[in-house]
Amino acid sequence: MNKSYRIPSITVTQEEPFAHDALNRKPIVDFVANILSETDGQPLVLAIDSPYGTGKSTFIEMLQSIMRQKSFQVVNFNAWKADHVSDPLIAMVAALDQAFPNNSMIVPDKMARVKKVAGIMLKHSAAVGLKIATAGILEMPDNIEEALADTASSATSDIIGSFENEEKAAKCFKEELEKLIAKLPQMGKKDTLVFFIDELDRCRPDFAMSLLERIKHLFDVPNIAFVLAVDKKQLEAVTSSVYGEKIDAREYLRKFIDLEFGLPNPPKTEFLKNAMQRAGISTAFEGQRHNLQDQFIRFVSLLADVYGMSLRSIERCIVRLKVVIAVTPDDHTIHIFHVALLTVLRSIDKEVFDKIITGRIGGVEAMEYFRNLPGARGKFDDLDGNILEAILVADLESSEGIRDYKERQKQILNIGDVSEESRSNAQHKLQILESFTGGWSIRSRMRRVAATIDIAANIRE
Secondary structure: OOOOOOOOOOOOOOOOOOOOOOOOOHHHHHHHHHHHHOOOOOOEEEEEEOOOOOOHHHHHHHHHHHHHHOOOEEEEEEHHHHOOOOOHHHHHHHHHHHHOOOOOOOOHHHHHHHHHHHHHHHHHHHHOOOOHHHHOHHHOOOOHHHHOHHHHHOOOOOHHHHHHHHHHHHHHHHHHHHHHHOOHHHHOOOOOEEEEEEOHHHOOHHHHHHHHHHHHHHOOOOOEEEEEEEOHHHHHHHHHHHHOOOOOHHHHHOOOOOEEEEOOOOOHHHHHHHHHHHHOOHHHHOOOOOOHHHHHHHHHHHHHHHHOOOHHHHHHHHHHHHHHHHHOOOOOOOOHHHHHHHHHHHHHOHHHHHHHHHOOOOHHHHHHHHHOOOOOOOOOOOHHHHHHHHHHHHHHOOHHHHHHHHHHHHHHHHOOOOOHHHHHHHHHHHHHHHHHOOOOOHHHHHHHHHHHHHHHOOOOO
């Protein structure tokens, strides 16, 4: 097992973007790629909506690779990393400039014009008036100076004049952007430019709103498609923080977004398996008589589904498992079900974690807590649910409580009209409980594991 406690990101390559597709995102990526490929020249703003920590950035990387394979020109822009600038337009034009090949003889002239007009607009915003001479507009070909001639004479005009000048500059910017995009086929690219914006919801609120306004008013031109990776609820909260709680944030954002695509919840089992490999934990389970890694994956997957855990929360549990393995002496057994249960509980519900490790809750009562969770419907009705119940009873009930529990399960076996499923579950619970309560104190085992996990939870990755 390697000694790094940082789980590497999933690798997405241009040649094989799905080589490490632990979340089975390929069908969804292909679906969205087809939408972007069939815009018929119309501008489009598509939002990929999913909560923080659910793999949006990896999804976007895969989608970018596929669009490049389809010969689309792609612009990659991380809004969160750019929100230190005063105006999003600065960073957006810079990203546009970086995306186009500098060695092409087709692009430099058109790109220079876009940058110049953007520079004029930014100077206007700063000084409430355009200073064309200092912006170098007179050096630009094709009579752009004539298109903005009125701007120079009204550089110190009143508010109405200032508004008119901004409208002229915006119109000029869009015209130059269209001319730049029109050069894509000459570069061997498809007609549409695809502009990806990631982590918009993590930006400074005023920056995020300004960026959306810039897209709407300056980049709304033919043959450009924006893909926004966002947590829609968080973006709605950002909107309310800027414009006040009374605004209908959801309705307001519809002004900027044409289509929304909710990223489906990924299968937790495959993600866990992949994350444990990336974390280098898999080797720690080699040579074990039982497949402890598979048991951990099954159990954490079950609890992750019940609690609705994000992928990032699951990765934190894996890091804590790695810490537990690292500090456990070689001659001590790692009781994987306890580690899985207590690691998740410590991350999600510390109050119940504390009750369990201090004996302030019984096993039957603890199982009722799990069964009553909002996401638990039907999820504890299989073998893993029986194992969880048996662990809780063995660990948390007194000797008398365990005897009473066994009697209740035996009664189920002896009832004539009980379902076969109930009879099978009762039989499993008795067998599992017998294996957990044989020979020595399982409660001390849980408390020892819990103490280590409690300390490990103080590590901040």
